[in-house]
Amino acid sequence: MQYIEELGQYEGSEVTLKGWVANRRNSKGLVFLILRDGSGFCQCVVSAEKVDAAAFEEIEKIPLESSLSLRGLVVKDDRQIGGYEVQVSGFDIIQEAAEYPISKKEHGVDFLMDHRHLWLRSKRQWAIMRVRNRLIYAIHNFFQSRGFMQMDAPIFTANASEGTSTLFETDFYGQPAYLSQSGQLYGEAMAMAQGRIYTFGPTFRAEKSKTRRHLSEFWMIEPEMAFYDNEKNMDLIEEFLRYLIRDVLENVREHLELIGRDISRLEKADAPFPRITYDEAVQILKGERDVNGRNSIKTLEEDLKKIGEDIAEKKVKIDEYESLLAAGGLKKGKINYYRNTADRLKNEVKELEEKAGNIPQWIDSALHFKHGNDFGGSDETVITRLFETPLMVYNWPREVKAFYMKRCEEDDRYVKGVDVLAPEGFGEIIGGAEREDNLELLLERIKAHRLPPETFEWYLDLRRYGSVPHAGFGLGLERFVAWICHLPHVRETIPFPRMYGRLTP
Ligand code: 4AD
Ligand code: MG
Numbered sequence: 001m002q003y004i005e006e007l008g009q010y011e012g013s014e015v016t017l018k019g020w021v022a023n024r025r026n027s028k029g030l031v032f033l034i035l036r037d038g039s040g041f042c043q044c045v046v047s048a049e050k051v052d053a054a055a056f057e058e059i060e061k062i063p064l065e066s067s068l069s070l071r072g073l074v075v076k077d078d079r080q081i082g083g084y085e086v087q088v089s090g091f092d093i094i095q096e097a098a099e100y101p102i103s104k105k106e107h108g109v110d111f112l113m114d115h116r117h118l119w120l121r122s123k124r125q126w127a128i129m130r131v132r133n134r135l136i137y138a139i140h141n142f143f144q145s146r147g148f149m150q151m152d153a154p155i156f157t158a159n160a161s162e163g164t165s166t167l168f169e170t171d172f173y174g175q176p177a178y179l180s181q182s183g184q185l186y187g188e189a190m191a192m193a194q195g196r197i198y199t200f201g202p203t204f205r206a207e208k209s210k211t212r213r214h215l216s217e218f219w220m221i222e223p224e225m226a227f228y229d230n231e232k233n234m235d236l237i238e239e240f241l242r243y244l245i246r247d248v249l250e251n252v253r254e255h256l257e258l259i260g261r262d263i264s265r266l267e268k269a270d271a272p273f274p275r276i277t278y279d280e281a282v283q284i285l286k287g288e289r290d291v292n293g294r295n296s297i298k299t300l301e302e303d304l305k306k307i308g309e310d311i312a313e314k315k316v317k318i319d320e321y322e323s324l325l326a327a328g329g330l331k332k333g334k335i336n337y338y339r340n341t342a343d344r345l346k347n348e349v350k351e352l353e354e355k356a357g358n359i360p361q362w363i364d365s366a367l368h369f370k371h372g373n374d375f376g377g378s379d380e381t382v383i384t385r386l387f388e389t390p391l392m393v394y395n396w397p398r399e400v401k402a403f404y405m406k407r408c409e410e411d412d413r414y415v416k417g418v419d420v421l422a423p424e425g426f427g428e429i430i431g432g433a434e435r436e437d438n439l440e441l442l443l444e445r446i447k448a449h450r451l452p453p454e455t456f457e458w459y460l461d462l463r464r465y466g467s468v469p470h471a472g473f474g475l476g477l478e479r480f481v482a483w484i485c486h487l488p489h490v491r492e493t494i495p496f497p498r499m500y501g502r503l504t505p
Contacts, residue, residue, distance in 0.1 A: 001016045001017070001018055001069075002015040002016060002017060003017075003037060003038075003039040003040070004017060004019070004035070004037050004039050004040035004041065004042045004082060004131045005039035005040045005082075006039075007042065007074050007082065007084040007086075008039055008083070008084065010074045011074050011075070011084070012073070012074065012075075013073070013074060014071060014072065014073055014074075014089070014237075015071070015072065015074055015086065016069060016070070016071050016073075017035055017037055017042070017044070017069070017070055017071075017086065017263060018037060018067075018068070018069045018094075019036050019037030019038070019067070019068070020035070020036050020037075020065050020066065020067050020068075020121070021033055021034070021035065021036075021062055021063070021064055021065060021066050021067075021068065021097075021145040022034040022035065022036040022064070022065075022121075023064070024062060024064065026060055029033070029047060029048040029049070030045060030048070031045070031046040031056070031059050031060055031086075032045055033045075033059075033062075034081075035044065035068075035070070035086075035110065036121065036123075036126075040080070040081075040082050041081050041123065042080070042082050042084060042085070042086060043077075043081070043085045043086070043298070044070060044072060044086040044087075044088050044330065045085060045086070045087055045088060046059050046088045046091070046256075047087070047088075050088065050089055050312070051089075051090060053089070053090070055091070056092075058093065059091065062093065062096065062098045062102040063096060063098070063100065063102075064097065065097040065100045065118075065121070066093060066094075066095060066096045066097040067093075067094040067095045068091050068092060068093045068095070069088050069091065069092045069094060070086070070088050070090070070091035070092075071088070071090050072086040072087050072088040072089050072090075073086065073087045073089065074086055075087060078302045083142040086308075090359055100118070101115055101118065101120060102118055103123065104116060104340070104346055105340060105343065106302065106340065106343045106347055109489075110468045113491065113497075113502065114504075114505070115373075115505075116495075116496060116497075116505050117196075117496075117505045120495060123258065124258065124259055124467070125492065127255040127256075127258040127259050128255075128259060128481070128485055128487070128492055128493060129495065130249060130252055130255045131252050131256065131259070131481060131484060131485055132477070132481045132493060132494075133253050134191060134247065134248055134251050134252045134255075134378045135244060135248065135477070135480065135481060135484065136246040136477070137202075137476070138219055138243070138244050138248070138251075139244065139475075140200075140313065140365075141247075142240055142243050142244070143223065145200045146196075146281070147195075148196045148197060148223060149190075149194045149195075149196070149197045149199075149277060150197070150198055150199070150200060151187070151190045151194065151197045151199060152183075152199060152201060153180060153183030153184075153185075153186035153187060153190075153199045153201060153222075153415045153454050154180065154186065155179060155180045155201070155202065155204075156170070156172055156177045156178075156179070156180075156306060157177065157178050157179075157180050157181075158177060158178070158455045159178075159185065159451070159452075159455040159456060159459070160451065161175060161181050161182045161184055161185050161402065161404070162181040162182050162205070162402055163181075163402070164451070166181060166206045166207060167179075167181065167206060168204045168205075168206050168216075168374065174389070178204075179204035180201070180202075180203060180204060181204060181205055182203060182205060182220065182222065182474060183199035183203075183220070184199075184222050184366075184472060184474065185226065185404075185459050186199070186225035186460070187199050187222050187223075187439050187472060188224055188462055188470065188472070189459070189462055190224065190410070190436060191224040191225060191226045191470055191472070192212055192226060192466070192468075192470075195225070195226050196223070197223065197224055198221060198223040198224070198226045199220060199221070199222045200219070200220075200221050201219065201220065201222075202217055202218070202219055203217070203218050203219065203220040204216060204217055205218075207499075207500060208500055209500060210499070210500055210501065211377060211379060212377075212488060212489040212490065213427065213479060213482075213490055214490070214499065214500075215478055215490055215491075215494065215497055215498060215499045216498045216499050216500065217497075218476055218477065218478045218479075218490075219476075219477040219478065219494070220474045220475065220476055220493070221474065221477065222321055222472060222473070222474040222475075223236070223240075223472050223473065224466050224470065224471075224472035225470060225471060225472060226341075226470045227468055227469060227470065228469065228470055228471040228472075229434050229469055229471060230394060230406075230416040230417075230418060230432075230433065230434040230471055232266055232471065233418065233432055233433075233434060233471035233472065233473060234275060234392055234394065234418055236473075237273075237339070237392065237418070237420060237430060237432065237473055238272070238392070239389055240272075240475075240499075241273070241420070241430075242270050243268045244480075244484075245266055245269055245484075246270055246406065247264060248484055249263070249267065249270075251367060256485065258486070259485050259486075259487075261285055261484075261485055261486050262486065265388070265423075265424060265486075265487050266391070266484070267271075269388060269389045269390065269423060270387045270389075271388070272389070273389050273390050273391060273392055273420075274389070274391050274392070274475050275392045275394060276391065276392070276393055276394075277393070277394060277395045278393055278396045278397065278414070279371075279392070279395070281375070281383060282369060282371050282481075284296060284383055284386065285366050285369055285379055285382055285383050285415040286366060286367060286369055287366065291387065292386070292394075292448075294386050296366060296382050296383065296385075296386060297363055297366065297367070297385065299364070299385065300359050300362060300363050300366075300382065301340065302358045303359065304356060304360070307352050307355055307359075311349055311352050311353060311356070312350070314349050315344050315349065316484055317345055318342050318345045318346060318349070321338045321339075321341055321342040321345075322342060324338055325338050325339065325342070335352070349496075351488075356377060357494075358378070361378065362378045362381065362382050365378055365379060366378075366379060366382050372399065373398070373400065374400040375428075377427060380426075380427030381425040381427055382427055383421060384421045384422060384423050384424065384425055384426060384427055385423075385424065385425045387421075387423040388423055389423060389425060390420050390421065390422050390429070391420070391421045391423065392418055392419070392420050392421075393418065393419045393420075393421060394416070394418040394419075395408055395414045395415075395416065395417075396414060396415055396417040396419070397413060397414060398412070398413055398414060398415045399504075401415050401417045401433070402417075402433075402449075403431040403436075403442075403445040403446055403448070403449040403451065404433070404435050404436055404442070404445070405417045405434070405435070406433065406434040406435055406436045406437065407434065407436065407441065415433065416433055416434040416471075417431070417433040418430075418431075418432050418433065418473065419431055419432075420432075420473075421481075422479070422480070422483035424483070424486065426479070426482065426483040427479075427500070428476075428479070429475060429476055429479045429480050429483060430471065430473050430474065430475045430476070431474055432471065432473025432474065433471060433472075433473075434469065434470070434471040434473060435470055435471060435472070437463060437467045437469055438463065438467070439460060439463040439467070440462060442460065442463055443460065459484050461493045477493075478490040478493040478494050481493035
């Protein structure tokens with residue numbers, strides 16, 4: 001048995017492929033199957049001349065997603081996905097599928113999410129998972145080749161690290177325990193033992209709202225480095241992200257193309273990342289400071305106008321298709337085509353209307369932003385729309401950041417935190433910081449955050465026994481995949497998303 005992804009080695013010879021029928025088209029005496037075998041998609045042609053009549057009749061009617069094993073000759077065909085076609089000489093049906101619920105017509109997202117266990121088979125979802133897998137591989141390559149140790153933090157924990165409002169509480173033999181919000185505190189202990197480490201594990205946050213950026217369960221990569229200050233931390237972040245961008249461009253470019261990613265935008269992102277302070281970011285947000293001649297508020301107003309024009313144009317087209325359909329007398333193929341196109345355009349209009357509906361709120365929230373607050377999702381969108389590369393925002397007001405961040409010597413109302421915001425409106429993908437390494441100051445912050453000091457005793461030990469400057473960061477894998485693939489929502493970046501209102505499938 002061979003795999004579709006290796007067909008290039010078998011040009012001119014017979015192969016056996018096993019997979020599922022992703023698509024079927026019948027034409028006189030020929031059946032064109034798109035076979036999906038997990039490794040790829042390939043057109044397989046069954047000719048009435050090459051198989052017996054009963055078998056041909058069977059394959060002519062084979063339902064989508066039926067499983068089968070087939071044999072045939074590999075021929076080069078540049079017009080086909082993958083570049084090869086298989087001319088089938090024989091096949092065995094493994095299971096004839098029941099009527100498949102996901103069809104070519106436009107499905108709503110809720111329907112697709114309810115069928116996530118099947119939706120994962122569709123080409124776009126398949127490609128997204130391939131990109132995710134490549135990123136995971138490249139993340140390990142990056143750290144392992146630079147002397148970092150991968151170490152695992154526990155998932156049951158007794159302390160909160162990222163605020164008490166998003167904790168999932170569970171019962172640990174009669175004692176309350178929380179599902180880990182971050183491996184960082186343990187990462188710090190492990191860095192004091194091994195120098196440079198990274199954790200890569202599931203992370204849990206109870207986020208009781210539906211947004212395009214929040215999952216209840218997500219995967220985070222958290223490097224932690226002894227003897228690093230926040231400058232070195234930012235240098236590492238930049239080296240890391242640019243390495244990953246280059247890696248996907250090199251290794252999963254065709255998958256990104258399949259998803260419809262504008263590759264040139266990713267290529268542009270592999271350039272030095274601007275580093276700006278929180279104070280500067282606030283000015284950019286409020287339109288008091290331009291970025292490369294672009295003003296946050298003015299570009300939003302221009303976009304609003306442009307979206308309005310797009311909507312009007314699409315509505316004209318929808319009317320055209322609908323009047324053609326209403327006039328009747330069309331062949332079945334035409335009817336389906338017009339109906340699908342009209343449905344697609346309607347979905348696009350809905351999306352554009354949603355976008356347009358958001359913009360006035362974004363402008364309003366940007367103009368009224370209060371210095372000292374944390375940025376909301378829309379504020380991040382407004383800022384990052386002006387940038388082509390990820391953007392690093394450092395020196396944050398102490399009050400909006402976690403207890404462990406080191407104060408700035410020059411002004412202790414600020415801490416040495418860094419957020420990395422992905423461009424094109426995506427927003428935060430990394431949160432990191434230099435850690436407070438002074439025992440008294442750290443204890444003072446734990447109390448100020450009203451956290452129970454006794455659960456942090458072990459963590460405070462790290463400041464008692466050879467405390468050193470150290471720093472680290474956390475990359476949210478799903479947010480990063482969403483940006484790399486330019487997806488509207490993180491729910492498509494993980495096989496089975498867990499989020500507010502979604503526990504199944
Ligand atoms: O900014 P956060 O909360 O930082 C930490 O947890 C630090 N302990 C990391 C560190 O310094 N070691 O989270 C880090 C990243 C965010 O930037 C975001 O990418 C992701 O984790 N993230 C989420 N992703 C999906 N859904 C959520 N609910 C997320 N919350 C955070
Ligand atoms: Mg954060």
